[in-house]
Amino acid sequence: MTDHRQHANVYKADFAKLGESTVTPQLLTIRRQALDRFLALGFPTTRNEEWRFTNVAPIARTPFRLAGGDGARIDDRVLNGETLDPGWPRLAFTNAHATPACSSARVRQDSLVIESLAGRLAGEPRGLPPDLTKHASFDQEAFTALNTAFLDDGAYVVIPRNLVFEDPIHLIFVSAAGGNGDATVSHPRSLIVIEPGSQATIIESYVGLADGVYLTNAVTEIIVGHDATIDHYKIVREEPRSYHIGATQIHLSRNSTVSSHTISIGGALVRNNITAVLDGEGAQCTLNGLYVTCGREHVDNHLRVEHAKPHCDSREFFKGILDDNSRGVFTGRIIVHPDAQKTDAKQTNMNLLLAEGARVDTKPQLEIFANDVKCTHGATIGQLDADAIFYLRSRGLAQETARAVLIHAFAGESVEKIRPQPLRRQLQQILLKRLPHGELLQEAV
Amino acid sequence: MLEIRNLHAGVNGREILKGVNLSVNAGELHSIMGPNGSGKSTLAQVLAGRDTYEVTEGQVIYQGRDLLEMAPDERAREGVFMAFQYPVEIPGVNTAYFLRAALNAKRKHHGLDELDAVDFLAFVKEKIKLVGMDERLLQRAINEGFSGGEKKRGEVFQMAVLEPALAIMDETDSGLDIDALKIVANGINHMRNAQSAIIIVTHYQRLLNYVVPDYVHVLIDGRIVRSGGKELAIELEEKGYVGIEGTGAATQPVTAGRGVS
Ligand SMILES: Nc1ncnc2c1ncn2[C@@H]1O[C@H](COP(=O)(O)OP(=O)(O)OP(=O)(O)O)[C@@H](O)[C@H]1O
Numbered sequence: 001m002t003d004h005r006q007h008a009n010v011y012k013a014d015f016a017k018l019g020e021s022t023v024t025p026q027l028l029t030i031r032r033q034a035l036d037r038f039l040a041l042g043f044p045t046t047r048n049e050e051w052r053f054t055n056v057a058p059i060a061r062t063p064f065r066l067a068g069g070d071g072a073r074i075d076d077r078v079l080n081g082e083t084l085d086p087g088w089p090r091l092a093f094t095n096a097h098a099t100p101a102c103s104s105a106r107v108r109q110d111s112l113v114i115e116s117l118a119g120r121l122a123g124e125p126r127g128l129p130p131d132l133t134k135h136a137s138f139d140q141e142a143f144t145a146l147n148t149a150f151l152d153d154g155a156y157v158v159i160p161r162n163l164v165f166e167d168p169i170h171l172i173f174v175s176a177a178g179g180n181g182d183a184t185v186s187h188p189r190s191l192i193v194i195e196p197g198s199q200a201t202i203i204e205s206y207v208g209l210a211d212g213v214y215l216t217n218a219v220t221e222i223i224v225g226h227d228a229t230i231d232h233y234k235i236v237r238e239e240p241r242s243y244h245i246g247a248t249q250i251h252l253s254r255n256s257t258v259s260s261h262t263i264s265i266g267g268a269l270v271r272n273n274i275t276a277v278l279d280g281e282g283a284q285c286t287l288n289g290l291y292v293t294c295g296r297e298h299v300d301n302h303l304r305v306e307h308a309k310p311h312c313d314s315r316e317f318f319k320g321i322l323d324d325n326s327r328g329v330f331t332g333r334i335i336v337h338p339d340a341q342k343t344d345a346k347q348t349n350m351n352l353l354l355a356e357g358a359r360v361d362t363k364p365q366l367e368i369f370a371n372d373v374k375c376t377h378g379a380t381i382g383q384l385d386a387d388a389i390f391y392l393r394s395r396g397l398a399q400e401t402a403r404a405v406l407i408h409a410f411a412g413e414s415v416e417k418i419r420p421q422p423l424r425r426q427l428q429q430i431l432l433k434r435l436p437h438g439e440l441l442q443e444a445v
Numbered sequence: 446m447l448e449i450r451n452l453h454a455g456v457n458g459r460e461i462l463k464g465v466n467l468s469v470n471a472g473e474l475h476s477i478m479g480p481n482g483s484g485k486s487t488l489a490q491v492l493a494g495r496d497t498y499e500v501t502e503g504q505v506i507y508q509g510r511d512l513l514e515m516a517p518d519e520r521a522r523e524g525v526f527m528a529f530q531y532p533v534e535i536p537g538v539n540t541a542y543f544l545r546a547a548l549n550a551k552r553k554h555h556g557l558d559e560l561d562a563v564d565f566l567a568f569v570k571e572k573i574k575l576v577g578m579d580e581r582l583l584q585r586a587i588n589e590g591f592s593g594g595e596k597k598r599g600e601v602f603q604m605a606v607l608e609p610a611l612a613i614m615d616e617t618d619s620g621l622d623i624d625a626l627k628i629v630a631n632g633i634n635h636m637r638n639a640q641s642a643i644i645i646v647t648h649y650q651r652l653l654n655y656v657v658p659d660y661v662h663v664l665i666d667g668r669i670v671r672s673g674g675k676e677l678a679i680e681l682e683e684k685g686y687v688g689i690e691g692t693g694a695a696t697q698p699v700t701a702g703r704g705v706s
């Protein structure tokens with residue numbers, strides 16, 4: 001608490017410097033309300049039930065300055081490394097500022113929109129996109145309040161009615177600490193609207209440019225119209241000393257289908273707040289996830305699935321692989337409203353601990369207010385299966401290879417669910433490097 | 446090829462093998478029979494290197510080397526193969542990938558070139574015919590969702606691919622219907638040769654109708670209490686193990702326990 005009070009001035013000072021000229025009065029009001037709310041809430045402590053297992057004191061304690069977009073430039077090397085397919089529409093951001101040089105030409109034809117939010121806010125017609133800030137409430141969420149207070153730029157995507165947009169749309173958020181070693185914060189803010197009957201694939205990649213202390217505080221609102229489909233991927237690959245707090249707020253209408261994948265493979269502290277509101281009959285929502293941690297990393301996936309209407313299905317499938325002294329947290333809250341009959345909700349969280357010091361806290365939270373529902377949940381925390389290791393060794397695979405084979409098989413179940421092939425391959429390569437003895441596998445493949 | 450001398454092994458301080466003696470030469474096929482819980486699988490697992498079992502006494506010499514000093518994977522690369530009584534399901538690990546890794550680990554160990562995916566597939570498709578299994582099995586996860594019989598046949602298939610010098614088959618015949626049994630027996634006969642040895646652990650004489658052993662041993666309560674030729678299996682089938690013990694094997698453990706050399 002005191003820490004945040006100490007640094008409140010830092011946030012206030014940077015808030016005062018925000019450009020106001022290009023911004024509508026409506027947005028100014030929202031920003032001010034959000035700042036006030038943030039100052040009133042303060043950073044959460046572990047006394048807050050929603051943050052019981054994740055201590056953000058290191059964030060509260062650090063005077064993060066608002067990162068400039070010009071300080072760090074994405075060089076071609078980073079971008080080339082991140083480009084999954086040169087043909088895909090791509091928006092790149094440096095510290096939450098659009099970096100047009102690294103984005104493919106912005107698309108704005110008929111009512112298809114793939115552009116930076118700042119571009120939209122500054123352009124014509126003026127005024128906020130109607131859905132912006134409507135879904136990600138900052139009333140109880142300090143980080144969302146902070147993001148909203150600094151709402152400025154991010155991705156803005158609208159897939160108009162009945163359009164099947166084939167190519168995945170790739171949003172790349174690069175963060176970097178200040179050049180002189182200052183800790184910096186950026187607040188990417190994205191709005192994705194999939195209008196009724198349309199279909200799209202969205203990939204959000206969050207990566208660090210160079211080692212340093214920074215905080216990426218992202219909020220993405222995804223609004224899925226009736227009979228629309230979205231395949232969404234959020235990949236978190238921040239630097240070892242950095243923090244990532246991200247909210248994915250998904251709103252589903254009647255007969256819409258969402259599959260969202262949250263893959264966390266880097267960052268000292270990563271918290272993914274993933275909220276889905278199934279707000280129309282027949283909506284189907286699948287939330288998949290994979291987290292791979294080592295060292296002293298901490299990854300917290302905080303899911304909230306709200307069944308507001310009858311006949312909706314939700315599936316959550318999260319897997320974790322934890323090494324060294326790292327820690328994982330999984331909270332899966334499923335709320336079934338009184339009239340959400342025939343809800344079918346299923347939650348699975350499986351964890352593989354690779355070291356004595358690794359630890360996981362996993363917690364289902366079912367709040368069911370309807371009587372005709374099917375809700376199941378299951379969580380496992382275990383080590384590699386000794387019988388399986390012996391079986392592989394008894395055929396000649398060295399111990400390390402046997403372990404690597406099993407670890408990758410465990411991750412594989414999540415990776416195989418990733419549909420865009422270039423993304424899947426990129427993650428497979430990253431996992432080969434990141435998981436123990438992956439090099440032995442490349443040899444064997 | 447294999448010389449087991451006074452082998453004692455157990456688990457958590459409980460002795461299961463109480464002085465096993467057995468010697469197996471290249472080209473021979475031995476059968477070990479015995480009632481439930483007599484220690485047959487324990488013997489097989491100890492030979493394969495399962496560290497659950499602690500060897501408290503005795504020696505095992507394999508091709509002139511101390512087998513017990515070798516890690517399980519080294520034993521495998523040196524030609525030891527155990528067909529599991531209960532093959533493990535390993536979700537997410539593709540059978541073809543796994544077998545190629547295993548075969549190449551062995552080839553590399555012996556200074557041979559590793560097989561690429563194309564050569565391997567051609568090689569392995571020949572082998573899978575031997576056990577009459579569907580090629581598509583290669584693209585499935587190891588043993589995952591296999592029926593009991595498929596798992597057993599899968600073990601024989603792996604054995605055919607890895608071409609072991611010493612194979613220990615732990616109840617590979619149980620859970621097989623008569624057709625599958627014939628196929629498996631045919632596969633085993635196909636693999637018999639002058640350079641390699643096979644030890645078949647079984648309850649029943651059934652398999653031995655098709656795979657004729659050179660020697661039959663009876664393991665009871667952690668000791669080989671009798672050894673003989675293939676006719677011993679028939680005697681066991683008729684009289685059961687009680688009869689065997691009754692023949693005085695238990696009263697003459699020293700001579701009976703020496704096994705065949
Ligand atoms: N890992 C273990 N932990 C505890 N006891 C064990 C273990 N393995 C074997 N045993 C015990 O040792 C004895 C011998 O078991 P083993 O599996 O070797 O018998 P077996 O002759 O193969 O029997 P079966 O014919 O039923 O396969 C049994 O009493 C068994 O319960």
Ligand SMILES: [Mg+2]
Pocket residue numbers: 485486487530615616
């Ligand atoms: Mg057994």
